[in-house]
Amino acid sequence: MTEQSYTGFWWEDGAATEQQPGTLTIAADGKAELNLIRGFDLFTGRKEIESGGITFESFDERPIEVLHGVADNKEFTLLGCRSSHVQLNSLTGKPDKQTLRARRVLIGIHLKDSGQPVFKSCTLQIENMQQWLQQGRPIFRPKFEEGEAQLFISTEKSASFQTHGCSFRTEMTASFRLPQERRNVSTAIGTVASTLYIHSNESRSDNGFDDLLKAVVDLLTFARNEPCSVIRQTLIHNDPQTFHLPMFDDSGEIVVDNDGRPEIEETSEQVEAEVHAQRVFTPDSDIRVPSRSHKFLFTAADMPFEEILPKWLELRQKVQRSTDMLFGLLYGRPRYAETRMLIVAAAAETLSRCLNEDAIPMTPFDFDRLRTRALGAIDPSDRDRFLSAFRNEPNYRDRIHDLARIPYPVAVDAIIPDRDTWANNLRDARHGLAHGLAGRGADINISLLYERTTYLIYLVLMHELGFSDAVQLRAAQSNQYLMGHQQEQ
Numbered sequence: 001m002t003e004q005s006y007t008g009f010w011w012e013d014g015a016a017t018e019q020q021p022g023t024l025t026i027a028a029d030g031k032a033e034l035n036l037i038r039g040f041d042l043f044t045g046r047k048e049i050e051s052g053g054i055t056f057e058s059f060d061e062r063p064i065e066v067l068h069g070v071a072d073n074k075e076f077t078l079l080g081c082r083s084s085h086v087q088l089n090s091l092t093g094k095p096d097k098q099t100l101r102a103r104r105v106l107i108g109i110h111l112k113d114s115g116q117p118v119f120k121s122c123t124l125q126i127e128n129m130q131q132w133l134q135q136g137r138p139i140f141r142p143k144f145e146e147g148e149a150q151l152f153i154s155t156e157k158s159a160s161f162q163t164h165g166c167s168f169r170t171e172m173t174a175s176f177r178l179p180q181e182r183r184n185v186s187t188a189i190g191t192v193a194s195t196l197y198i199h200s201n202e203s204r205s206d207n208g209f210d211d212l213l214k215a216v217v218d219l220l221t222f223a224r225n226e227p228c229s230v231i232r233q234t235l236i237h238n239d240p241q242t243f244h245l246p247m248f249d250d251s252g253e254i255v256v257d258n259d260g261r262p263e264i265e266e267t268s269e270q271v272e273a274e275v276h277a278q279r280v281f282t283p284d285s286d287i288r289v290p291s292r293s294h295k296f297l298f299t300a301a302d303m304p305f306e307e308i309l310p311k312w313l314e315l316r317q318k319v320q321r322s323t324d325m326l327f328g329l330l331y332g333r334p335r336y337a338e339t340r341m342l343i344v345a346a347a348a349e350t351l352s353r354c355l356n357e358d359a360i361p362m363t364p365f366d367f368d369r370l371r372t373r374a375l376g377a378i379d380p381s382d383r384d385r386f387l388s389a390f391r392n393e394p395n396y397r398d399r400i401h402d403l404a405r406i407p408y409p410v411a412v413d414a415i416i417p418d419r420d421t422w423a424n425n426l427r428d429a430r431h432g433l434a435h436g437l438a439g440r441g442a443d444i445n446i447s448l449l450y451e452r453t454t455y456l457i458y459l460v461l462m463h464e465l466g467f468s469d470a471v472q473l474r475a476a477q478s479n480q481y482l483m484g485h486q487q488e489q
Contacts, residue, residue: 003027008071010034010078012064013112020098024071024078024105031278032102034078039098040064042083064100068110077111077273078102079206106206106273109237117203119273121236123195124213127228128220130194133159134301135172161306164313166212167199170305203238206275212313218327219312222461223296225479227281227330237271281331297458297475298467311465319461322351326457338433341446344453345430351457352399355406355464397427400453407459408469414476415455425449455479 004026009019022036042061061083069076080103087097104114111118135158160169173193198212213230220228246262247255255263300308316323325347334340394402401423404412416422425444455476462472 006069006071006074006076008069008076010036010067010069010076012040013066013068016068024069024076026105026276027278029278029282030276032078032105032276033084034067034081034100034102036095036098036100039086039095039100041094042086066111066114067100067102074107075110077106077109079104079106079111079114103277104206105276106235107276109271109273111206111273114207115205117205117208118238119204119206119208119235120200120238122198122200122209122213123232123234123236124198124216124230125193125195125232126217126220126230128224128226129196129228130172130192132220132223132296132299133170133172133194133305134299135170135192135194159300159305161309163310164212165201167197167201168306168309169197169199171195171197206235206273209235215313215316216309218316218323219309221327221330222323222458223298225297225330225458227327229279229281233275235273235275237273239271241269241271297478298462298471302471303465303467308465315461315464319351319354319464322347322354322457323461325350326454329454337447337450341429341450341453342433344450344457345426348400348403348426348453348457349396351460352394352403355460356402396430397423400426403460404456407456407463408472411459411469411472411476412456414473414480415459416452422449422452426453 005023006026007023008021010022010024011017011019020036020038020040022034022039024032024034026032042064044060044062064081065079067078067081069078078100081100083098084101085097085099086095088094089096158170158172160167162168171194173195196216198209200208213233217228217230247265249255257263325343329340329343334343401419404416404419404423412419426449429444429446429449459472459476462475
């Protein structure tokens, strides 16, 4: 998305007579800033703060939770506005200029309250979704023997299903641009895009679809192993907007009654609000993304969307503590290899805990027996220290070893040829970085360790989703080149 600007008039909800002129700017990353001529009086009080013998004045300001506007014949609602800059008139004490930053912008509606459950549906366009769904693509097919060629679009059946209190539907739109003539060249372009429609069984607020949105984005980020984000989001209001318009006959003439007055008919259309909010990752829909399936760990061709999404929603709820760390490395990639390695090491341990919280290395009976014998042999002054350290749970190395046993073994072998060495290295590198242990893990290739651990987590997630051994093995072998040229330390 490119930067957008809208110049118009703005007012607080319920105070339409006190409008302020200004320009709303929505940046490419979704951040919204409203620059006003004059502005709103937001001061609620002042206080003096003394520091180092110097007295400072501090002003308290109230937020504007709902701000309305009209610009370019569109209605705007700005939610969660905070003042970031104000220039006061020295004579009146009122704002001459003011800058507000909004948490969220809705274009196409005047919303009274951000907490109102007034939206029934949501539409999403997400990076890489069309390629992942494998729904269709433009194809050029020459017919040399007939001296002609065809440009057409292949189509697949759209997915439609219900899960988690919502109806989901994917829809592909296709179009052709008219040929462009340039000197000795004529160009025809076919365009394919996929949209996800979500209809909720219950009405939701303006942020009521956020969890589902994040879940679908995480699924595509996981499948692609690249950060994905929302290109466009719209919310559909429960109540359609009603219009009263004159009637026209087949010839285009206005229909009138016996008194010569135009006949009026009532029509309605759904109210759509385009959503803008600052996101961690900024989408770039202009980047060319190859549609070949091997660029993905898996696609909807490996498991239908109507089957994988319900499974993913369930699994994500269970392992989100781990996947938030893992995908966070993609949405906001740290610059240092040590940081990436430490986070993925923590994500692996957390995933093991999420999948098997009750894992214990010995039976409760044996543990109690061993603890009782040990307590009888130690000094009473060391009792509390011993009890805090002696616990019946797997250590870090055992947890990640157990994690490597979950996916298809041949797929794991493709990325981790020596599991014992990998587990020892990951433990040493993690402990060395996390606890500042000098020299521990210093000679380990942490970039290689990061890649292997990341793809192991991917394989575990794919196994939990029910992907076949063949799909797991293909995902591992397609990315084996990331690890094949490096030597284990």
